[in-house]
Amino acid sequence: MILKIGTQRTATNRNVLPEKVAFAGLVLFLVLPAEPSVLASELPAMPSVERVGAGSYARVAPAGARRPPETVYVVDTLRPPFPTNQWWSSVLWMPLSEAQYPHPLAVRAEKTGLRVFYPGPHLMVTPRSILASMPNNSADLTIGHSNVAAFDEARVEAYSDWFVTVRFGDLKKGMSLTYGHGSPFVYAQYRGGAARIVFAQKPEIWAGSLAQHAVAVSVNGKHYALFGPRGSKWTAVDEKTWVNLADQSPRFSLALLPERSEKVFALFSRYAHSHVMGTEVHWKYDPATSSVVTTFNYTTVEYEGSAPGTLFALYPHQWKNTDAKILPYEYESVRGTMKLAEGQSFTVRMTFPGVLPVLPATASWDRTVVDRYLEEDCTKTRGAPGDTYWEGKWLGRQATLAALAAENGNHAVQRELLRQIQQRLEAWFTAVGDNGRLKSTGLFYYDDRWGTLIGYPAAYGSDTELNDHHFHYGYFLRAAAEIVRYDPQWADPARWGGLLQMVVDDIACSRRGDPRFPFLRCFDVYAGHSWASGHARFADGNNQESSSEAMNAWCALILLGEATGNTALRDLGIYLYTSELYAINEYWFDVSGDNRPASFPEPVVGIIWGGKADYATWFSARPEAIHGINWLPFHGGSLYLGLYPEYVRKNYEALVAHKGGPRWDQWADLIWMYRALDDPQDALRQFNAAAGRFQPESGNSKTNTYCWIHSLLDMGRVDRSVTADHPLYAVFRNGEHRTYVAFNLRAVPVTVHFSDGTQITVPPGKGMAVKQVTRNYP
Template identity: 85%
Template sequence: MRKPIDSMKESRRNDPADRSSWALINRSMLPVKLVSAVLVQFVVLVIGSSVLAGEASAIPSIGRVGTGSYARVAPTGARRPPETIYAVDTLCPPFPTNQWWSSVLWTPLSDAHYPHPLAVRAERTGLRVFYPGPQIIVTSRSILASMPGGSEDLTIGHSHIRSFDEARVETYSDWFVTVRFGDFKTGMSLTYGHGSPFVYAQYRGGTARIVFARKPEIWAGSPAEHAVAITVNGKHYALFGPRGSKWIAVDDSTWVNLASESPVFSLALLPEKSEKAFALFSRYAHSRVIGTEVRWQYDPATSSVVTTFNYKTVEYEGSSPGTLFALYPHQWKNTDVKILPYEYASVRGTMKLAEGQSFTTRMTFPGVLPVLPATPSWNRTIVDRYLEEDCTKTRGTTGDTYWEGKWLGRQATLAALATENGNRAVQQKVLRQIQQRLEDWFTAAEEGGRLKSSRLFYYDGRWGTLIGYPAAYGSDTELNDHHFHYGYFLRAAAEIVRYDPSWADASRWGGLLQMMIDDIACRRRGDSHFPFLRCFDVYAGHSWASGHARFADGNNQESSSEAMNAWCALILLGEATYDTALRDLGVYLYTSELYAINEYWFDVSSENRPRSFDKPVVGIIWGGKADYATWFSPRPEAIHGINWLPFHGGALYLGLYPEYVHRNYEALVAHKGGPNWDQWADLIWMYRALDDPQDALRQFSAAAGGFQPESGNSKTNTYCWIHSLLDMGRVDRSVTADHPLYAVFRRGEHRTYVAFNLRTVPVTVHFSDGTQITVPPGSRIAIQRVTKRSP
């Protein structure tokens, strides 16, 4: 699916087994009756640290964390990510793969990447800059806003160096990056980031050299001054040299800045051709962004996530503090920052300009459930029959991390449904299956102590990543899709921990769980072993799937719903283990990705896509385009369904806008010429049930059990999902709760309130409409049905 890259020389790293923080999931909030046990385990860890070190040195290929272990060297026959990493020598692992700019790390000169509203690419002549907004192309299957070949719009180069062999990452922050061309003595460092209309440059041994695609039109300022506004290719830019400098034209399309001191330069994309806009950007021209940082807070009382985006700037040349930034639709629709009267076009919709040193968004967290509850229309005998049928389909040989993960996720849902149906025998059987399978993966050694060749995880210190073998879809050589694969493992672990929280303790399997969590979503900046939030783009609000992003259209993500599966697992694990920081991380990632999905994959408001694009959904979001497509199938069932699966108690967000569910489903029916499903009929019925459960049940019943479920789904889950929604109705997004494990449904004049409690004390859940229910302790559920008329 994606091209592999040549490998290279290894750099030395400290062993992650030495990090004691990995050896436990935070239990500081445990009830008093468990504190003594935790203290005993902590003492055992401290006293046993020398023993573990001895074991690790005796078997240097294996690192031990509690009961679990992982490989310190790649297993026999395993493929690995490349050895050459294009970063400056002073920048050490771990490296942030799966970002919008990651191709800079993977190749001597980058592919196009998309810090909207701009698009940029590191080339031999410097950094090429392009504004795609005015040239968006719409086809029957795509919205294209990519950087074309050639030289448009302009290239930022160096006055004394005409060609660079490579560009390397010099530094980065949460949504900005600095790329160095040349060396520390002669070269240039260029800084740019998501939402920024600026590119900042610092020169060594020379000054700015700008090559335009064609002769620019000058309309403000003057080349005889340090600041000048131009139009090229129909786009408006401003060039800001240091004060006292001037511009000379080498030829019709090449300008060089003449500066005797302080060789700084800033390029700005102007939203319009006006003196007023030029004056605004002049105030911030040399307020250089040197750091960006996101902070989040989950507020249970209002079931909201407050996210703050901070800019750290250094002011040169008398610039004003702060900067200008363009907000995506999911940001400007949910912020109270003052929006300026300037806009940019983008493939994500309109971006709106603001100014300052920070801005904040507030988004509603809709809650998650471990499983949908059993309701009166469940026929317990039928559910038991489906459970027996589904559970006889055991997975024989171990699959790769993706397909093994999907099986683990399927089994976790079956175990939860067996609990709801009161079938303890099946529940225990399936829990034992997934526990044994996870423990096998979390053990790197065979019985004789030798390193296994499969069913294990390997820590790669060059990049700072955890790789599972057998790998799939480039998860080893390209570091693709880790949040998809590992999200299933984590959700299966969450089902175990619902009933046995000690399984995640330090002395057992908590260390390996934490490593897996940290690989996809480490919440600690500056961690010595994993990058901060590897798979998540904090400014775009969603995840990226490709580790290297080596595509002309930038990075991409297909199955947004599998990302949501991972973030739901973090919430459940955090809640069950009293790790509020982990829970809140999951809530932040889940809520942010949810808002991005509804704006960009689904566009539930029909405001962000060109009117000529008539599809209600896109299968893949790219940096430079949106595709009604998948990586694996042209069938419409797959294009729609890949952003639904897997269905579980954390998938109810798909039904927050029933009117959109109806539109999406009807478009799929129209594409097929009727409800004639060639694949994934079970997923389509389950999605349909979020709007019309009666029609979903009619289609399900007509199949008479003769359908083949999608490989990560089951007949049991299909039956139970449809019947639960038949009784409870649509998801009601107008009511929230002060507890993370909740859902509210509406059917006619009836509301159904559902809450789970994974802790060891009763929990009273308060809903925003005044309803409250008390949930018993110990992975228990409470349901309350109330008749309430709408105000």
């Protein structure tokens, strides 16, 4: 066994795979070797190279390679690895920060302190965007220091799973401010001074008074409470500036109140000085119910007699699935309504819908046609290594083709495709060429200043900005999973498992305190989804475009873990996959229609930001791209897209309306595959009308398009009402027929129990079982 776990795409064009080379007769595969490599066991001692099993990685960047910046804005006591790709990451990359969106608040570190704003009431809708950003030159208030007029820097002092502490100034004269996802509080500890609050306009006092330590105000139509230490009072320097006068214990808490009432002021007063000092998430996959239970824990320090625990606002994907007692108070956000709860922890339970390595071959597959498409799709050359994104897409494409070839019984093609993938991955997992020198391309380098693994050639800022690592490396892992499905020993630590582990850990290390990689780099445990930007230096905060490419990575972890018997890795993948799935359905798709303003005309957004949601992509304004970027790549882990077929129809019909009919200028194959999740007959009609005269999206193939549509034609829609006690499963419904599918990658037979009482036994080692049951279903 292996694994012991526990620049944005600003380019306006995408690379394309090399031109197809036609051959007569048998399929001929041309994959030109990457730069020749030497196995780790054959390497001479090189300080610039670290051996890991049969592989190796570079400890120095290859010649001409670009790297992330040398300066990381943290206090001296913090050491790498550092958590990039978070909602607050801009603090690490800048002397101060860009806007951060912990929600319901928005904050920004500036020279005068931490600017605070509640964007909820200011939400705006345009034909292409939902905007809830932080204005550049106005705010509700700024938390500053009574004896420091301006700060040159704000540095990260501490962080936990969804909270961060930022230090302004030094240990003699400065302040440390703590804030986090879902928290209506900002906590401050002062040195050499006390709280200085500058309001955007003269505040109205409606509870407490300046003569008391606690006072509630309204400013800019929003309501806040200011809590100094007990025994302190406030003085007004001018009508918009207040300073807290505290003899001792100069601490301060700010609270955003959900409404103007004495009752709410009293509720927040109870928790005002229960400072959140740590947050931790824990997950558990329950096979019996096919569910993931996620627990969110708060560690608090109670000052001033405050109650233990804290108040927290839950996002829709949380409050719809939680056991927490919801209080009758709400905040508005760009994600929808956030609901207030209290306590020291809460749990969320979500259903895991299963994944498959590949859709099964069904009766309507014409094996001769599939072989013909395989021949056409596989006669493509592949030269020197491309950048990690486009190389990854090619690897993922070949992995899907290999799985489909096996389903079609064409094992010669399958073996050749697996050989290509394995050769290519092993070359990437080896840092030294045949000449005994460090390779210049097609390798991984570990950057110890940040604690990250960077593949070269890089793309879209994956080197200098640490963007998109889960997108790029997810394809590598998906390809590795297809190898390991048939050869688990390939992932043994003595072979290639060590490098595979590093790739996994770079995007999703599950171990807090790991010496090389941060905890869950790309994933935001509270928001429930990944972020793509490593730096988040945008006025609208961090962002993620292709949620489906994140799902591709998490599916790969599930398959790798299941194939190697590593349940910790499998369960990590299931947690990430399930959480991201729920966030996608709430925020990218809004399948329930609950979370977006009624005036927003689109059923989908292409990019989620901290402070907005856009019907857009980074690379194209075409509707096909805006919809399709959150579908690709299609494979056996993509069935989640069809959990709500009524929404699939809505999404598809909106795309048709944009185009004035089903006339596709690009990515027709992806659109047909998505259409097949609701109406496979119409998808097949469009596919047949093209008569093979279409160019698949670069990471897809004609083979995959044909097989996907025909499998769904026979099996029907995804049936979300039935689950199973095994992770590799799917259930489909076609009229009175229900089809149950399960894969077994284990060495012993597995009996899979479905929640409706159906059972199927799957033979060991790469086995698959399909059972069809006909009943009069309601």
